[in-house]
Amino acid sequence: MSLIARDITKSYGVQAVLDQVDLSLDKGEIVGLLGRNGAGKSTLLKIIAGINRPDQGELHMGSNTIGYMSERNPLYPHMYVTEYLSWVADMRTITDRESRVAWAVEKVGLDEVKTKKINQLSKGFKQRVGLAATLLSDPDIIILDEPINGLDPIQITQYRTLIKSIATDKIIILSSHLIQEIEALCDRVLLLRDGKIVEDRALQRTGSDQxxxxxxxxxxxxxxxxxxxxxxxxxxxxxxxxxxxxxxxxxxxxxxxxxxxxxxxxxxxxxxxxxxxxxxxxxx
Amino acid sequence: MKALILKEFKDYWSNSFGLISVAVLLLLAFLFLWVFPDSNYLSYGLAEGDLYFQFFSYLLLFAVPAYTVGFLANEYRFGTEELLRSLQINWRSALLAKFVAALLVLLMILVLSSTHLYVIYKLNLNSSTIPLAQIIGSYVGLIGVGACYIAISLMVTSFVQQTTASFVISVFVCFMLFSGFNLLSDLPVFEGGLDFWLERLSLSYHADQIGRGILRLSTLVYFTALVIWSIWLASFRLNTKEV
Structure with missing residues (x-):
């Protein structure tokens, strides 16, 4: 299982956002995409997730499925947690809907709020709902755009544990502008600057650079x-x-x-x- | 598709806007048809459905865009446009689901307001029978016009993200299609030439024809083409739009 991107280029009007980006990711990797605001992280993730199209370049991911959680973590606020997850399961044509929803609820720790409306949840729980929806179809590649935005320190720790627990047989790509977050969670970091990957290096998952x-x-x-x-x-x-x-x-x-x-x-x-x-x- | 339609329909009723807007519409209908001078049935003097259908044609001109723009504008507002894309949902399916859900809301409004019509015909002293064929014809015309309003409102909202702006533009486009072309056809400059075609471009002309029991193929083609074209254009716009 791998994900290969070649020569990905993207511009918005005259502004070049991604400039001939190449990357190759393998199963089991937690890859951090690091860069300042506006470096092109979200654009690259959206292209990998198939939400936007590149102007140039190609993506190879075989038959691997993708789960994507965007930076804004969009949810339908008036829906109940399980109602929302069931709807996502329907949209993804998941056959064993009930059991998958129950699995996702348990996996991300939503049991105590599963009967609540999404607009009644804290930011941390909303992030978990977004992650549960992303995991529902058991995707091979999980893309998380700035997943810890707005979380408190305890929620961040819980989130890290959760991500690590699902990482074994998947490719996880997460973006952040926080170095310590990337160091704490990732095996590998890609540093994006002005639309180019300027650094690609391995990290120890314990948190220090090797x-x-x-x-x-x-x-x-x-x-x-x-x-x-x-x-x-x-x-x-x-x-x-x-x-x-x-x-x-x-x-x-x-x-x-x-x-x-x-x-x-x-x-x-x-x-x-x-x-x-x-x-x-x-x-x- | 079924799950999408159900979600859209439930979404509409899940907040106070849905209930309040329908309640206000029904109240407005009651006030115009029974209370306000000049426009009420007692002033009209005839216990027939014409006034009811005429009033609803204009009420829907504002009401349908008012609630339909929300079906798409809420996706922009909550950022769920991106969610739909990430779920690989085809925009055409999403728009059709919104169209059907909005049409169901319209049908509910019409069903709820049909009590007025029942009372009107019960007040008719000349005849105790209700002219069902005529009523059904008028309802079909009204639903056809409403369906066009829904499709146009969705199309406009796909281009204009700002809710108020998309509502105003939708009302304008719907008005032009409902009676704008008809009014233009009365201009002397079009007499004996384009006036024939301009009149046939108006929704009111086709709705009147159906109300009179005349269902032409051209009317069916016109309504269907307008709906399909609007949904297609909206879907094209959303498919090519970057988020």
Missing amino acids: NHTIILELNDLIDITKLESIEGVVTVSSAPDFTYRLEVQSTDDIRTDVFDIVVEQGLKIKEMKMEQSSLQQIFE
Whole structure:
């Protein structure tokens, strides 16, 4: 199961919103789409969801089904929760309507409000109704546009747990302009700026970025190939003052390996420090 | 489709607007037909349905756009236009559902107001029988005109999102179609030429024909074409619109 977008371009009038966007997503991934307001996140998600058409480019998603919850989370306010979900199930021609609605209500924790009208619900519960409607047809690809907008901290935590619990066999794409939200929830982040994906990197789901840099200052020259042989080291660069910069892509702390190699070479460490190349730096 | 129609119909009655608007319409009908001087049946002097049908033709000119624009304007208001798209619902089906639901509301208004007609004919001293054929003919004409008003209001609302503006424009277009062309045909400049066609372009002409028991193929084609064209145009507009 995968989703591939090629060369997606979209303009509104003379304003280019998306500029030749390429992406490829796989099953089990929670992908965060990060960008400032107006970066093109919602436009890209709407195109993937089939709501708007691109001016150029193509999408390949095979027979995968899509569930989409927009930023505004539009609902019919006068409908009751279960009435609304049943209607969505009818629209999606779900055959075992009753059981699917009951499953979705239980899954997103709507039991206590299922007999209430939607306009009587808090923002958090409305978000859950939107998510329940999105999950009803058990879609392969779930698209959530700014899903935590307006939620309080407790609701955000509950929402994260919920998203993680449904992520195992699906592709989940969520957009946000909040870095900490993406870091807390996603396996991968796509940074969108001026309609282009300027960064595509893996994240640890525990919340920290697995890309970092080790800066090493020694008393003499070292054989760089030894440093490059450490698992997770992507590149090593050096400066004339025996300072080495190791770009690392690993979830493990490799500083002990670096230490062993330096000692093995008969050298001394003047200083060794680790810098997180955080999303914040890239975002800014 | 059934689920869509049911939802639309229930939506209409789910808020106070639905009930209040129908109640106000019925009250207006009562006031005009029985209370207000000059327009009431007692001043009219004839216990026939003509005044009733004439009055309703004009009442629906305002009433139908007033409640029909809400069927689409509420989708814009609640942002559910995007929801319908995400559910991959065909706009043509959604519009047809709205059309049918609005038509059901119209039928309810007409059924509820038919008590006036019953009383009118019961007051007729010359005859105790009710001319059913004539009444049915007039009702068919009224429903045909109402159906056209609904389709036009939906079409206008698909282009104009602002509720008040779409209501005003809908009333204008409906008025032009109901009697605007008929009035234009009376202008001397069209005499002996376009006046024949202008008259036939007006809904009132076709409604009158049906009321007199004359149901022509051209009338059926005119009503049907107007409804289909309006729904098609609205669906084209919504399909090509970006949200």
